[in-house]
Amino acid sequence: MCGIVGFAGTEQAAPILLDGLKHLEYRGYDSAGVAVYSPSSGLQVKKAKGRLEVLKGLTDDGRNMEGTIGIGHTRWATHGEPNDVNSHPHLSQDNKIAVVHNGIIENYVEIKEFLLSKGVCFQSETDTEVVAQLLAFYYRQDGDLMMSVYRVLHRIEGAYALGILCADTPCSFIAARKDAPLLLGYGKGCNFIASDVTAIIKHTREVSFMEDGEVALVTSDSITVFDALGRKIDKEHSFVEWDISAAEKGGYAHFMFKEIMEQPDAVRKTVAPRIKEDRIVFDELKLDEAYIRDMKKIFIVACGSSYHVGMVGKYNLERLIRIPVDVMLASEFRYADPLVDEGTLVIVISQSGETLDSMAALRKARDLGARILSIVNVVGSSIARESDHVLYTWAGPEIAVATTKAYSTQLVLLDMLGIWLADICGRISIEEYSSLLEELKRLPEKMEMILKNTEDIQYFASRYFNHDSVFYIGRNLDYALGLESSLKLKEISYVHSEAYASGELKHGTISLIENGTLVIALSTFLPLFDKELSNIIEVKSRGADVIALTTCDMAEELKKTVHNVLCIPRTSLIFQPSLGIIPMQLFAYYVALQRGCDIDKPRNLAKSVTVE
Numbered sequence: 001m002c003g004i005v006g007f008a009g010t011e012q013a014a015p016i017l018l019d020g021l022k023h024l025e026y027r028g029y030d031s032a033g034v035a036v037y038s039p040s041s042g043l044q045v046k047k048a049k050g051r052l053e054v055l056k057g058l059t060d061d062g063r064n065m066e067g068t069i070g071i072g073h074t075r076w077a078t079h080g081e082p083n084d085v086n087s088h089p090h091l092s093q094d095n096k097i098a099v100v101h102n103g104i105i106e107n108y109v110e111i112k113e114f115l116l117s118k119g120v121c122f123q124s125e126t127d128t129e130v131v132a133q134l135l136a137f138y139y140r141q142d143g144d145l146m147m148s149v150y151r152v153l154h155r156i157e158g159a160y161a162l163g164i165l166c167a168d169t170p171c172s173f174i175a176a177r178k179d180a181p182l183l184l185g186y187g188k189g190c191n192f193i194a195s196d197v198t199a200i201i202k203h204t205r206e207v208s209f210m211e212d213g214e215v216a217l218v219t220s221d222s223i224t225v226f227d228a229l230g231r232k233i234d235k236e237h238s239f240v241e242w243d244i245s246a247a248e249k250g251g252y253a254h255f256m257f258k259e260i261m262e263q264p265d266a267v268r269k270t271v272a273p274r275i276k277e278d279r280i281v282f283d284e285l286k287l288d289e290a291y292i293r294d295m296k297k298i299f300i301v302a303c304g305s306s307y308h309v310g311m312v313g314k315y316n317l318e319r320l321i322r323i324p325v326d327v328m329l330a331s332e333f334r335y336a337d338p339l340v341d342e343g344t345l346v347i348v349i350s351q352s353g354e355t356l357d358s359m360a361a362l363r364k365a366r367d368l369g370a371r372i373l374s375i376v377n378v379v380g381s382s383i384a385r386e387s388d389h390v391l392y393t394w395a396g397p398e399i400a401v402a403t404t405k406a407y408s409t410q411l412v413l414l415d416m417l418g419i420w421l422a423d424i425c426g427r428i429s430i431e432e433y434s435s436l437l438e439e440l441k442r443l444p445e446k447m448e449m450i451l452k453n454t455e456d457i458q459y460f461a462s463r464y465f466n467h468d469s470v471f472y473i474g475r476n477l478d479y480a481l482g483l484e485s486s487l488k489l490k491e492i493s494y495v496h497s498e499a500y501a502s503g504e505l506k507h508g509t510i511s512l513i514e515n516g517t518l519v520i521a522l523s524t525f526l527p528l529f530d531k532e533l534s535n536i537i538e539v540k541s542r543g544a545d546v547i548a549l550t551t552c553d554m555a556e557e558l559k560k561t562v563h564n565v566l567c568i569p570r571t572s573l574i575f576q577p578s579l580g581i582i583p584m585q586l587f588a589y590y591v592a593l594q595r596g597c598d599i600d601k602p603r604n605l606a607k608s609v610t611v612e
């Protein structure tokens with residue numbers, strides 16, 4: 001959840017670190033800090049509660065910190081409230097060692113008690129400080145920093161990406177990783193570590209991904225990597241395809257809006273390379289056909305919006321492949337006793353590829369014998385690397401905390417997978433296959449049509465932005481769409497909202513409908529159009545204000561009952577949520593805008609949830 005960056009080179013480090021942190025702020029933004037070393041000033045640490053701007057002000061954009069080597073951190077608080085003292089980097093008592101950390105040290109209480117008994121004094125309430133203090137404690141005994149780092153890594157339990165800078169070895173810093181993302185960046189005359197490539201893409205596109213247990217020694221002209229036993233290893237280098245412009249706002253007021261607008265292109269990039277001669281082709285999937293035909297069940301696990309993709313997937317995959325599809329929140333799956341075995345294909349969906357609960361669910365499923373196929377956006381991420389098969393969503397970097405283009409690309413890729421599997425299993429006719437493929441190809445263009453015409457959405461947002469409770473109702477795929485629409489609204493606008501399967505209303509929730517309650521009725525799943533209409537009439541007759549979403553060909557019909565109608569182009573049934581989500585994302589965006597919310601960085605949230 002936190003962001004780490006490290007730099008060793010010949011230029012002034014602090015401005016480069018602060019710029020890197022700017023691109024990592026989406027991972028956590030309640031405080032930030034940097035530690036740099038220079039021969040004249042020694043080890044200097046500056047940190048501050050609040051957004052990165054505060055730290056930038058404190059350091060004159062980094063200019064008033066001398067030194068060409070350093071580490072930086074942007075925090076999403078777990079242990080200890082966000083304040084200056086709990087911010088990273090944390091210093092050892094002798095002020096020699098600075099540590100930045102992403103993750104959680106689970107046994108920090110026990111280590112802290114041990115160190116307190118040895119006379120070590122602590123400044124902060126964080127778990128991270130024990131790493132700095134324990135390292136200094138061992139270092140005083142060993143006199144060899146690397147040896148002491150290994151001793152610390154053997155002693156701590158939990159998840160970590162660490163950056164360590166020591167005043168005694170000021171030409172290098174050390175990085176270590178277990179269950180939290182960290183990559184190495186190879187520059188010209190300089191080298192980097194970062195939680196995410198966006199932090200360093202301006203300087204280098206040549207990276208390698210650290211694996212669990214690895215430790216790296218970074219200097220300005222080399223990066224040496226060691227395995228968990230301290231043996232030197234060669235790392236494979238990867239080249240990042242996209243450039244810095246993809247990670248910048250490019251004239252848009254918010255990343256979220258930019259990313260909403262990028263959806264047609266993102267979907268195009270995800271779909272087009274996988275259609276060859278009018279067939280869906282997954283060159284990257286080495287799933288053998290015999291396995292697919294014998295498959296007994298599919299289990300989808302994910303968190304948040306990615307889970308909502310799974311909800312759409314359940315309806316669509318069962319419809320297409322005709323085998324049972326279960327979908328479960330990864331945080332539930334990991335502690336449940338799920339019915340998963342060798343005959344189960346487990347699909348893990350994750351934008352970041354680093355979500356801890358999804359990762360734990362993946363490992364559990366693997367231990368139960370399942371094959372793991374992941375749908376991931378971040379290339380080289382942990383989930384991608386631990387899966388048997390990976391399908392990448394080529395959405396490009398997603399910076400806004402609330403997902404939009406990653407959701408859309410996940411959705412379309414899961415649908416494609418469903419069609420592909422159904423074809424192998426012989427459960428889809430040639431006609432249906434071709435018609436789905438035609439519609440798939442036209443999806444980006446239909447998305448563009450929605451994005452070109454947003455006045456009605458803006459109007460409804462300006463009319464209803466001050467409502468404090470909103471209900472989304474829908475049936476079947478529209479219910480799944482409602483879950484995501486509701487999450488979008490609540491996370492960025494802080495308006496309370498709920499999504500209900502329309503048929504469930506009368507089992508309790510309808511008691512909440514009163515005069516003026518805003519209900520967004522999703523009516524794009526046309527086989528149940530009439531049923532949904534009855535639910536709309538039910539809530540209207542109890543005083544609700546209704547905004548309805550349907551396909552353009554049904555708009556007139558719906559207008560006989562509902563005054564406020566939004567419409568989207570018609571597509572194949574299974575793809576309709578891919579279009580339906582766009583007005584819902586925009587509605588949430590405009591409501592949040594009207595309410596003056598911090599859209600890209602909503603309170604209490606962070607983009608990549610690498611803690612439980």
Ligand code: F6R
Pocket residue numbers: 303304305306307349350351352353354355358401402403404487488491607608609
């Ligand atoms: C909501 C949102 C989150 C993520 C969830 C899973 O807009 O972005 O709900 O979908 O935290 O994250 P990933 O997909 O990275 O595993």
